[in-house]
Amino acid sequence: MSALEPPIRQEFLYELAPAEPASLQRRLPVAQRLWRQGWLRKSVLLTVLALVWELAARWQDNDLLLPTFLQTARAFAAGIASGELLRKVEVSLAVLVQGYAAGIALAFVLTALAASTRLGRDLLEMLVAMFNPLPAIALLPLAMLWLGLGNASLVFVIVHAVLWPLALGTYAGFQSVPTTLRMAGRNYGLAGLPFVVQILVPAALPAIVSGLKIGWAFAWRTLIAAELVFCASSGKGGLGWYIFQNRNELYTDKVFAGLAAVILIGLAIEHLLFATLERATVQRWGMRGA
Template identity: 55%
Template sequence: MLIDRAIPESGPDCTDEPVVVQRPLSVWERLGNSTLFRRLVLLGLLAALWEGYARHLDVVIMFPTLSETADAFWRSMLDGSLSVRVLASLKTLMAGYALGVLAAAVLTMIAISSRVGTDLLRILTALFNPLPAIALLPLSLLWFGLGEISLVFVLVHAVLWPMALNLHSGFLGVGETLRMVGRNYGLRGPRFILLIMVPAAFPSILTGLKVSWAFAWRTLIAAEMVFGISSGGGGIGWFIYENRNLLETANVFAGLAAIILIGLLADAAVFGVVEARTVRRWGVQRS
């Protein structure tokens, strides 16, 4: 609703206060204020550009149209060739992600407990954070063999260091006033961390979870391509690699679409909901 301020005419009965006239928003103004509508319009434009360029190029083996990609996506999901790979990837991803977050929490607890722990965390992150997780896959295959454990190992590496850095940064940013409040209430040890430190540092924790998820997802797809070559199986990464060798480009795009959709779903249905119910509601972050 828009508010128009009318300036009153001068006269003996007039006051200095402006007259506020409210008028309802038009349909286009309401749509323009809708984030969902704006994003749908942008997605529609991107889809139209994709379809138009692919039809202009007219080389399916290089760049299939959006309709061909959608058809390949639904067919591969229904016949199980892609849906089974999606479930396999998600299973491995959740195992590595959970272990990585847990390891980061333990390492951060050690770091905030003593100066030696802080030095240890900083040394380890300086050594291993710049190391790409996929670079450890050959060693992982050598140590753990051809199995899911090898993939989980590289996922833990991808998740551990960015998560630990964000956790530590968030805990260091907790003000001394909040710490004193917790101590005055007699909070110590794990209860102090859970009731005082975690809520105060939650924006950094949530950022670490989102960044670690993105790192883990990308690492998994890349690792599955190599892992699939070695074992003859795998998840979405192997699906993409296998169809590339068969020159089934529409299926390759379908695999890429599955990766994007899972990422969007995780961001909107998981991280977005948590963010809206915590840091945005608390006024820590603007929507």
Template identity: 60%
Template sequence: MSDLTQSWTGSARAADRATIGARVKAVANSPFARRLFVLALLALAWEIAARVQHNPIMLPSFLETAGAFVEGVTVDNLLGATLASLSVLLKGYVLAIGIAIVLVSVAVANSFARDVLTTLTAMFNPLPAIALLPIAMLWFGLGEKSLIFVLVHSVIWPFALAALSGFETVPETLRLVGRNYGLKGPAYVARILIPAALPAILSGLRIGWAFAWRTLIAAELVFGVTARQGGLGWFIFQNRNELYTDKVFAGLAAVILIGLLVDAAVFRAIEAATVRRWGTQR
């Protein structure tokens, strides 16, 4: 009896070890673990390069930057500057997406409107938003409105181009299925066109977010005031003038961290709930 008990206990332990091993392997092979490993490698390479160069004004180490980041959040209002920038960014981003959706909707329904939108996109998409800063300051003055103006320009054209391309590449088979089911107007767009074009729409949202983030930081580096408060770009610019390079890198790290968080928490979550679940994207 004891032999059977020992045998059963040994089998249970082996099964437990196999289960634990499978879970560890699954976690190690997850996208989050792989990205974390890449970030750890980059941090290690950064630390080694900084120690080899041994010039903190030119290249502070990763540990020095991490300390400056903590100090910036707790003492130097890095968090407030980040929130101020994000507030303006979201206003410009949402406004641009709303305008682009209207333009694309009209362009999908009308061939002349499509030609107008493609022409405007070809004209304004290559134009850097930062080049419009002088005009923005003349029209709206120094402040939030100027920033929102350049943000709208940086987002609206790449998103409109991606969304329009997505709608135009919807397979004719899917269009025929929608018509055979009697779908028309908004129902046809919502049930056939949008799901089929969603990968392109999400790509446009991603590109627009990246363009908006870069444009905002560049604009704040030039005139910096965001709703009567210095933004994240201004935080970087001020510390660069005072040769606090570790705090400059801390500001840049804040930009990178926000980009990673938005990509993981927003865009990838939407992908997992929609296009990946539907099998329209790997």
């Protein structure tokens, strides 16, 4: 054997024990398998919180200050059965959808300009620095003066609440797009709006979805606060007006029922709409861990 040839190593063959049939493999106990389910753990936590609420209310023994969980549940069920609570939810969601959609459209226009031109970038940075720290609810008196006491004033402040955090998050996502993707888009001759839609938006999707979630939360809180404080909704108040009216009439259980409706709608939007959107896009395309 030549000195330049590698040495020949002896090969070994190891016999592996046959795998156990699936029916004989050990399984986790039922309790452990159930506890691995996220929905079950969250349900247990909610049950514990409801129990603590019930005990605290019974210890307080003052329905005017803190109704029990059972009283709030009965008031909530009565509001649903009578249709009153559902009508308030319908009014609030109708206004919210209008303002939220308009805010998304304006945010896309601003970020597309910022990603395409230097002047658009300067404009976006200046507007975000000026208006993002300004609370949306502080603009409601001016909106009511300019647009009246109808839904238009509510839509105005919702647009303000959605626009700046969404534009800021989307533009930050655009800036984090790798240079190689940008160069690939330029090599295919993409520029302007096609470059933004086909290259920047898919690459920045995690940041965009996060901005949508933040904008939704800001819009929902702003709407409830506007209805609660100023009651501006053309005489057809939403959930905020429902809470305000029952507080004046000292129906504290109905006040808590209205607050519960606000929370439940927020949970439904988070876990049904945005979670489904993330699974169908971000997680499916491998842009974030499942």
